Amino acid sequence: MIYPIVIEILQTLILLAAAPAFIGWIRMVKCWFQGRTSPGIFQPYRDIAKLFSKDVVLAENASWIFRFTPYLVFGATVLMAGIIPILSVDLPFSATADVIALVALFAIARFFTALAGMDIGTAFGGMGSSREMTIASLAEPAMLMAIFTVSLVSQSTSLSQMVQVVAHGQFILRPSLAFALLAFILITLAETGRVPVDNPATHLELTMIHEAMILEYSGRHLALIEWAGMMKLFIFAVLGIALFLPWGVAATGVLTGIPAAFLFLIVKLGFIGIVLVLIETGLAKMRIFRVPEFLGSAFLFATLGMLSYFMLE
């Protein structure tokens, strides 16, 4: 009985510790691709440590929402590590929260970030919030649709069950999963604020979306939000692995599978990082008015995936 709880704790620790390294890896590969010298894989840790050691500067009219949001966003993001099978499918939490709850956790974090963006009353915060919600309202249905397609294949919305079926079941060529994967990649780019939709590296007034919302944060608040942002990208990566490339995740009650699962995870994350960098260096940031088309095609792929499950399988 103690064993699943150990796995839950292990997964949470991996999420907390490995998310900055994953970002560091992406930035490092990006530097190599663009012919720059990289600051190393551990730079995000240094950034977070630096922010934690700084004082918080609060606006005079900041309400409790503004102070509360970083902790809520951080907490909601850490909670997701208990649901997604990162190392093993043996998760006690997955019985209580399925993939719809996971999307809801994302929505709570986003809702409070948008509120905090508007709380101070600066122009940039409001603009960032409105843009974020516009994108979210288009990305969320597409994401649910893509996830439901995988649920249809595995006949369950519990992530553990989904991984179990795809990883340990018989391999069948499924066009529905290919479509869902395409949709999921597009949604990941939009939701985590990566290049064709948002640029996480700049604070340019006209184009920033996520950065505009958190512009007023400083010190440990900013550290928590940045860390949560890194964990969000990590979670999308492991969610993609769990839904579409789950081979290697340990099965129920197999303690010996954990080290192998860990190695598989590192290899897959390294690969995903390279793919992400290829996408980001190959594409330019699109105009914000093109984003609905981008997310519309994500919705199209997800719907085609669901339809092709019914039509072709």
Place this chain on the structure above:
Amino acid sequence: MNLAAQINSLLAALILLTAFGLLVQKRMYGLLHIFAWQGLFLSVSTAVVGYAAGTHHLYISSVLTLLLKVILLPYILHVLIQRLQIHKEIETVVNVPTTMLIGIALVIFSYHLTAPIRELSTLVTRSTLAVALATVMIGLLMMITRRHAVTQIIGFLAMENGLFFAATSATYGMPLVVELGVALDILIAAFIFGIFFFHIRTTFDSLDVKQMAKLKEED
């Protein structure tokens, strides 16, 4: 499902994807590339069905599709676009997200329409019939939503692709004589379209078919 049927399903999904790609692509050369890809998937699918069903005349259809729809027709259209000096992007009549939604609705409609046939059929390809019908309808939708004459022709050719796919998936292909005739027709049609394009342009100074509504002098 055996492996051939799985591969065929995957190709059917890709054909559907290219149909949607044609529907939303705005650039002329992009359209030609997607059309060529659709022809390629169609050709491979025909060969796979021919292998699975043991009907060897499908190999000939497959090669014919490859030559005609992947190489010759895109080449002819490419030359036409260059001769007619069309560079600018194409505008769509209905905006892209709406067109996509209509396309999805058409897919669901054709799925329901072919459901009884799927129940009766015993072929391995029966599940792809809905995709074939959807491809025909999306081609038709493309002809309706686009204004440009060249784009409408690509829509028409995509419809023909859908019909060909329907024939393969519903009955393992038409008799070879019929298929040869259709292929020849398509080829001749492409040449006639070319001549028409030049006539339309010399008469109206544009390939926008909206101009053709102005037959009378206005005001």
